[in-house]
Amino acid sequence: MTNTEKRTTFWERNRKSGGYLLRKRIWAWTFSIARGILLFGLCFMIVQPLLQKVSVSFMTQNDLYDKSITSIPRHFSTQAFSSAWIVLEKWVAFGNSLWLSAAVGLLQVLSCTLVGYGFARYKFPGKKLLFGCVILMLIVPPSTIITPLYMNFRNFFGTGLNLSKTGIPYLIMCATCSGYKAGLYIYMMRQHFRNEPKELEEAAYVDGCGRLRTFFQILLPGAIPMMVSVFLFAFVWQWTDTVYSRVFYPTADWKLVANRLANSGVLYDGTQKQLYGNLYQTPLIFQNQVQAAATLLVLAPLLIIYVVAQKSFVESVSQSGIKG
């Protein structure tokens, strides 16, 4: 009974409104269909290279030459992955990258949190100038300072210590807020502390809490989500960085996934040459297949992190964007 009433009422209401309701309904439908198509198309465009890599890296080498196979391999094989695993030095490169990225992320978070808090809550002479320096740090292209940095680390600020082949210089840089994209992290942390209510600290001070204790006991717990996302950004960007690591760690000594991945084609060729002799030239198509598989392997941990911590990635950026 109520159903029929409703059905009739829609058309009645439509007639009463002079066809406005129907037009509105149709417009809403077409709009959402168009939006769906557009969003799907663009999503597909972003994901497509990944899917392509997945399909290519599961093919056997015969399938690669078969023009009739474009996306779904006819003969499944994990050969490319095992080659890529060898190119990436099995667990060695992953282990190195893992501890380096974790250490870099941790140091960057700790130093940038302190500095961000200082910028957000304390007034001191020259603060604006210093914050200008943070912005300067953001916009200086790495290529401008990388050669002098390398020189300084070969002869550590005149002390004669050669640190260029150890990981120490880069860790020092991270601990003093001048690692990769540190300016951005300082900015994010500052933005976070600025949004915290001031009453929180005032109450702590009134209750006789010192400055350090206020920071560590009152403000730090609230900042942990932001710190986690800064850590994640630092981790991800260090994991894929090839610029700093190429300068501070010569590839021969330091096996990092990003470096191995960037040269994966050549490295694969090298392993094949060991097998078949120096005259053997690995076809480019095989090199590319191994590269695709290696990309997937390197990307896998990041994708897992992203899926687990997507909220923290997005929220940190949106929080620091407000009142930019």
Added chain:
Amino acid sequence: MSKNVNDSELRADENLEQAAETTESVLDDLVTTAPNPEGTRKSKQRNLARGNAIAGFLFVLPFIIGFLAFLAYPLFQSIRMSMSSVNVKSFTFTHIGIFNKNSNYYYIFFRDSKFIEKAVDELKRVALFVPGILVFSFFMAVLLNQEFKGRALVRSIYFLPVILAAGAFLGLESNNPLISNVKDMVKAENGAAAITKTLENILLSGETGNTFFQYVIDLVGRVYDIAMSSGIQIIVFLSGLQTIPPSMYEAAKMEGCTAWESFWKITFPLIGSMIMVNIVYTMVDFFTRTDSQLMDYISYVMTTEFDYGRVAAMSWAYFLVVGLFLALVFAIFSRRVYYYD
């Protein structure tokens, strides 16, 4: 007595002004003015301010050290390098200067045909991409801000480039002929390319506005690159959109505002500060990218010709131009941004 008090207050004022200049004087003042019997609430406040200033300095100290040691000093060195010829083995500099025919700057601007060409290409690329990325990310943010099924999934796919477009992954796509071959094949078979090609021909056959159409067509052709570098920008715009109170739109609708009007009168002005943030972020992102042709050229000179002086000169020339551009953009846009508070 009262005069004395006034005097001491005056002195304290002066002290405060001096304290505002350097840290060392802050420390001195702490010692000299701390035992102040007439010191009432005011001097206590001053002490607090001084203590805060010192604490602030201590908090920021890691950055100051890092900035001086790993940014300011290397920058200074690289200026020196750019003005001299560098002996690679001993890392000693021989001063040349800027305005003579032997200098590195003279070389890169008047003898090196590649540098100018690549730098101009890079600037053109930025000029092409920045408006494209802004429009695309704003459009996507408006779409993703609406309610529909599967929004969370779609959002997470759009933010994926934040990870995918980083460091080592950037250069791999275009260098991988296997994957681009497949792309070309798919394009040719679908005929999708043909439709856009026809459209392009029709649009370009007109008499006027050809350069504009060419520009738009260029952008559409690179929509993948644009989408890959606008992850952060979409998030920033989205968060900006979410801060606009819905009651504003409701009020506008009551007054008879159409969606188009409320977009231009409410959304656009209120998102102004985000546009500013995104312009600066995108420009900085592009200029500091390591996968550009110019950076490749610079690292090529560095690793094969070992001419570090020339490398420094190239980076500095490029950095100055970039800084100029950023300052220009900042000057133009920062005045027009409207802050709603």
